Amino acid sequence: MISIDCYLELYKGLRVEEAFQSDGYEIESSRENYVVISRKERWLHRLTNRETASERLASELRLITGIGLKVARRLRGSGYHNLSALLKHPRYSGRARSVQDIFSSVAWEDLVSRTAKRLGRSNPLYSLCASLVSEEDLLGIDIETLGLSAWRDSIFLIGVTSVCGDKTLTKQFFAKSLEGEREIIREFLEWSASKRGFVTFNGGNFDIPFITKRGHALLRAEPSSFTLLKRMSEIPNFDVLSLSRGSWNGLLQNHRLKTLEASLLGFEREDDIQSSQVPEYYLTYLASGNAGPLIPVVRHNLTDIISTFGILALIQQSALP
Numbered sequence: 001m002i003s004i005d006c007y008l009e010l011y012k013g014l015r016v017e018e019a020f021q022s023d024g025y026e027i028e029s030s031r032e033n034y035v036v037i038s039r040k041e042r043w044l045h046r047l048t049n050r051e052t053a054s055e056r057l058a059s060e061l062r063l064i065t066g067i068g069l070k071v072a073r074r075l076r077g078s079g080y081h082n083l084s085a086l087l088k089h090p091r092y093s094g095r096a097r098s099v100q101d102i103f104s105s106v107a108w109e110d111l112v113s114r115t116a117k118r119l120g121r122s123n124p125l126y127s128l129c130a131s132l133v134s135e136e137d138l139l140g141i142d143i144e145t146l147g148l149s150a151w152r153d154s155i156f157l158i159g160v161t162s163v164c165g166d167k168t169l170t171k172q173f174f175a176k177s178l179e180g181e182r183e184i185i186r187e188f189l190e191w192s193a194s195k196r197g198f199v200t201f202n203g204g205n206f207d208i209p210f211i212t213k214r215g216h217a218l219l220r221a222e223p224s225s226f227t228l229l230k231r232m233s234e235i236p237n238f239d240v241l242s243l244s245r246g247s248w249n250g251l252l253q254n255h256r257l258k259t260l261e262a263s264l265l266g267f268e269r270e271d272d273i274q275s276s277q278v279p280e281y282y283l284t285y286l287a288s289g290n291a292g293p294l295i296p297v298v299r300h301n302l303t304d305i306i307s308t309f310g311i312l313a314l315i316q317q318s319a320l321p
Helices: 004-010 016-022 050-058 069-077 093-104 108-119 124-132 178-192 207-218 223-234 240-248 257-265 275-288 294-318
Strands: 026-030 034-042 138-145 155-164 167-175 197-200 237-239
Touching: 004 275, 016 026, 016 034, 016 294, 034 178, 034 294, 050 093, 050 124, 093 108, 108 124, 124 197, 124 237, 124 240, 124 294, 138 207, 138 275, 138 294, 155 178, 155 207, 155 294, 167 178, 167 294, 178 207, 178 223, 197 207, 197 294, 207 223, 237 240, 240 257, 240 294, 257 294, 275 294
Parallel strands: 138 197, 197 237
Antiparallel strands: 026 034, 034 167, 138 155, 155 167
């Protein structure tokens, strides 16, 4: 791994924007306290197509209230293999029609909610719900902070990724100073307002509540931001950490992101810093004014988000027959 001193020497004298550009980033916008950078990457792991995902979910009889594993097994043995077949069942026809109506309507959030309630958010079948909306409606999120306490520690980097055809587009909202935290949260909220689903790695326990708490603390005087923060907590989240445990529990050494990358995506990071080192690198930048230590931080954040999307695609594959 390249030492922090090497980064300090390599990028000596460069402004933050210049350092990012030299590493292949485009500058979307730059202000006194923050900068937004972007990067496109080739996308190798496409999510399951809508038709396949819908067909698989429609064959899951447990989506119907009152049907568990044993009843579902018995119904399949009697020839009821999907919701359409259950429309002719003397007992479950009405409930089957209610669920089928959700499939045929535009109430995607209702289907996600039912799947989570009936099967659980760690069930790999839950991941297929992500394919029932446009890829552009999904947003991968990963944040970098100065610690683990949302009440005490600042967010200085919010990375987001969306899939556009055969490429991923990643935007990273970076605070050039601690005063920039407010701006990057506001920018992130406005940019993500149109998204319908989040893809994260442990984001339900960390990233999303962290952004929400910091946003409430810093943007309390802005009603529009409060509205976006409330909506953020309501958006379905496909948490790859939880889903990986539901898919490969007991089959992997652990479910850390780097383990999943090596075991499932087939690659190991080079010159990557540990998550525990991220605060040190940012604080070194603040103290020295040298942008060098930021380079491995934004690379680390970028890899985290893109890998999370790739693992979600493989989890979906594991849910198919």
